[in-house]
Amino acid sequence: MSRMKMEQTFESLGNEGKKAFIAYIMAGDGGLSNLKHQMLSLEAAGASVIELGIPFSDPVADGPVIQAAGRRALAEGVTLRGILAELARIKDEISIPVVLMTYANPVLRLGAAPFAELASKAGVSGVIMPDVPLEEAEEFSGPLTAYDIAMIRFITLSSSKARIREVMEGAEGFIYAVTVRGTTGARDGFDESLYDHLESISKMSDVPVCAGFGISTHDQAEEVGSHCDGVIVGSRIVELMQENDIDGIKALIPESTDVAINASN
Numbered sequence: 001m002s003r004m005k006m007e008q009t010f011e012s013l014g015n016e017g018k019k020a021f022i023a024y025i026m027a028g029d030g031g032l033s034n035l036k037h038q039m040l041s042l043e044a045a046g047a048s049v050i051e052l053g054i055p056f057s058d059p060v061a062d063g064p065v066i067q068a069a070g071r072r073a074l075a076e077g078v079t080l081r082g083i084l085a086e087l088a089r090i091k092d093e094i095s096i097p098v099v100l101m102t103y104a105n106p107v108l109r110l111g112a113a114p115f116a117e118l119a120s121k122a123g124v125s126g127v128i129m130p131d132v133p134l135e136e137a138e139e140f141s142g143p144l145t146a147y148d149i150a151m152i153r154f155i156t157l158s159s160s161k162a163r164i165r166e167v168m169e170g171a172e173g174f175i176y177a178v179t180v181r182g183t184t185g186a187r188d189g190f191d192e193s194l195y196d197h198l199e200s201i202s203k204m205s206d207v208p209v210c211a212g213f214g215i216s217t218h219d220q221a222e223e224v225g226s227h228c229d230g231v232i233v234g235s236r237i238v239e240l241m242q243e244n245d246i247d248g249i250k251a252l253i254p255e256s257t258d259v260a261i262n263a264s265n
């Protein structure tokens, strides 16, 4: 059921000709008691999906902003089990799908099967594990599949055609297309070849393709989103959420702005 919720979200966005906006926050940044408020704020701002980060001491894929958010969350004493318990408590109040972003270690400490069960009770639609390659995913995706939770797969700029085909076969939920080389965090611009890359993988894919890494402005979100099915914004949202600047978050989301973008054409 959980995974279906996300599929329905993408389907209705597609029917309306809209792009998905996936908003990342670090669970426990600002205290776990703030999580509900933060998630409801993202929903009210117009996010289509929430990507909820699990803090971890060695976040190899993360840039400075998300690393710092993770340290703040760990300093709050937040754990994966605690986050899942809080999510289970508040899940009925949040209508948009939730995807967890976690490194393998916290999941292994809990056990892959108990994790899948708790994630299901927490209403989670999908899980992103950036340090688990496709070849090692079965240990996690097996139990997750049993609870109908999607294991989200990555495609990077350096993925070969053959690799892209492999990733696409059996892809669930959506494909996370990484837009830059390196770690998470704002960038001034993107590789010239990015848009062709996004369009060609979108054409090949049966599931939606969403692009993330380095998107930190409304214009970037709109531009990158026009070449695939949606965008993921992390670091910038983490910064704005820390300032409780929900209007700032709203202004990042292409469809939710009050600015009449097409008024001049």
Ligand SMILES: O=P(O)(O)OC[C@@H](O)[C@@H](O)c1c[nH]c2ccccc12
Binding pocket: 024, 051, 053, 061, 062, 066, 101, 130, 183, 184, 185, 186, 212, 213, 214, 215, 216, 232, 233, 234, 235, 236
């Ligand atoms: O922060 P950025 O550049 O906007 O990128 C999104 C990203 O933060 C989020 O999806 C994410 C946070 N941590 C990750 C680790 C790996 C892959 C993705 C992520």
